[in-house]
Amino acid sequence: MTPPLPTLLVTGGAGFIGANFVLQMRQRQQATVITLDKLTYAGNLQSLAPLKDDPHHRFVRGDIGNRELVAHLLEQFQPAAIVNFAAESHVDRSIVSPEPFLQTNVLGTGALLETACRYWQRLTGDRRDRFRFLHVSTDEVYGSLGPDDPPFTETTPFAPNSPYAASKAAADGLVRAFFHTYGLPVITTNCSNNYGPYQFPEKLIPLMILQALAGKPLPIYGDGQNVRDWLYVADHVAALAQVWQKGLPGETYNIGGRNELTNREVVHQICDLLDSRQPGPQSYRAQIAFVKDRPGHDRRYAIDCRKMERELGWQPQETFATGLAKTVDWYLTNPDWIAGVRSGEYQTWLARQYGEG
Numbered sequence: 155m156t157p158p159l160p161t162l163l164v165t166g167g168a169g170f171i172g173a174n175f176v177l178q179m180r181q182r183q184q185a186t187v188i189t190l191d192k193l194t195y196a197g198n199l200q201s202l203a204p205l206k207d208d209p210h211h212r213f214v215r216g217d218i219g220n221r222e223l224v225a226h227l228l229e230q231f232q233p234a235a236i237v238n239f240a241a242e243s244h245v246d247r248s249i250v251s252p253e254p255f256l257q258t259n260v261l262g263t264g265a266l267l268e269t270a271c272r273y274w275q276r277l278t279g280d281r282r283d284r285f286r287f288l289h290v291s292t293d294e295v296y297g298s299l300g301p302d303d304p305p306f307t308e309t310t311p312f313a314p315n316s317p318y319a320a321s322k323a324a325a326d327g328l329v330r331a332f333f334h335t336y337g338l339p340v341i342t343t344n345c346s347n348n349y350g351p352y353q354f355p356e357k358l359i360p361l362m363i364l365q366a367l368a369g370k371p372l373p374i375y376g377d378g379q380n381v382r383d384w385l386y387v388a389d390h391v392a393a394l395a396q397v398w399q400k401g402l403p404g405e406t407y408n409i410g411g412r413n414e415l416t417n418r419e420v421v422h423q424i425c426d427l428l429d430s431r432q433p434g435p436q437s438y439r440a441q442i443a444f445v446k447d448r449p450g451h452d453r454r455y456a457i458d459c460r461k462m463e464r465e466l467g468w469q470p471q472e473t474f475a476t477g478l479a480k481t482v483d484w485y486l487t488n489p490d491w492i493a494g495v496r497s498g499e500y501q502t503w504l505a506r507q508y509g510e511g
């Protein structure tokens with residue numbers, strides 16, 4: 155007889171990375187999943203539509219900061235682990251309004267930790283030993299690198315520069331504190347920039363794809379020489395599955411793609427792919443517009459992911475060229491999903507951020 159699937163409580167599972175994680179967990183039949191998501195502007199139930207009739211998936215709308223609800227879900231479903239993706243995640247929005255970032259990323263994570271800790275303290279035996287609180291974080295907590303600096307390691311000191319990065323650094327600190335103070339078996343991952351299917355089109359890559367196809371300007375901040383280390387989302391999700399199964403409590407793991415590119419190079423590659431897939435009267439590169447820089451714009455991020463490779467045997471499967479081609483093709487072939495996210499809220503954001511009427 156096959157053993158029953160373990161249950162995961164996945165918070166923020168209707169967002170970009172969370173949805174990719176939930177879909178992959180179910181496709182590979184690795185877990186029964188309870189998705190808890192507040193459905194902010196970034197949460198989208200359409201991303202979980204393939205699981206509509208899946209008896210091993212349950213969606214619950216709610217806030218990670220709602221202690222009563224989370225305690226109830228933990229009692230009801232007895233998960234083997236919590237995977238926390240829930241967050242406000244866009245740097246530009248954190249510059250416009252930091253408050254929701256403090257509310258969810260700091261206070262929300264704190265409340266989730268407290269509730270999880272109470273649940274875990276009442277477990278016994280194997281269930282207690284195997285329980286994990288997996289916290290999904292970002293490389294942005296480490297701050298900005300110069301052109302010749304070595305990539306961020308797990309011991310690089312935190313130096314966040316945006317309200318988003320500072321709120322994630324605070325959350326990571328709380329996660330660490332729950333391990334040292336209460337022994338809660340937490341694991342934190344700090345990952346570089348993700349891209350792929352189901353990403354909300356406020357972030358660089360999907361924004362550029364959709365702006366290009368709409369014949370609108372492609373707004374590159376500053377001189378376009380800022381560097382990010384891009385990782386295809388399925389590779390991130392595979393890394394998280396490894397961390398859940400094999401990672402050690404109290405440890406942090408850096409996850410990255412070894413794909414350092416300037417924003418200018420990224421936008422050029424998107425334009426070139428679109429030129430070949432859906433040619434227009436002129437190259438999409440003609441739509442590129444250099445615009446006012448983001449305040450406090452970090453110059454370079456790069457991740458040293460040797461610990462993941464050495465200790466957990468993980469390696470990214472996609473190069474930037476293969477991952478970007480899959481991503482562009484996904485946005486070209488999913489017009490319904492795109493129509494769904496182009497709500498009034500998205501138009502309001504474009505108007506506020508880029509002055510589009």
Ligand code: NAD
Nearest residue numbers: 166168169170171192193194196197217218240241243348
């Ligand atoms: P996202 O913005 O696409 O999704 C966040 C999800 O969390 C949404 O579904 C939203 O509705 C939900 N949410 C927000 N507040 C909530 C609350 N209080 N309670 C419950 N649900 C809530 O974000 P993403 O890009 O999928 O990122 C997921 C996580 O990974 C975040 O913690 C982010 O910091 C981290 N991360 C993201 C990247 C990246 O490149 N996108 C890179 C590294 C780490």
Ligand code: TYD
Nearest residue numbers: 245347356357358359373374375380382417
């Ligand atoms: P983003 O996708 O917002 O991720 P993060 O700020 O978390 O790295 O931005 C990626 C890079 O692209 C970052 O250097 C800012 C830049 N960028 C632009 O040049 N134009 C844009 O319109 C956006 C959204 C981002």
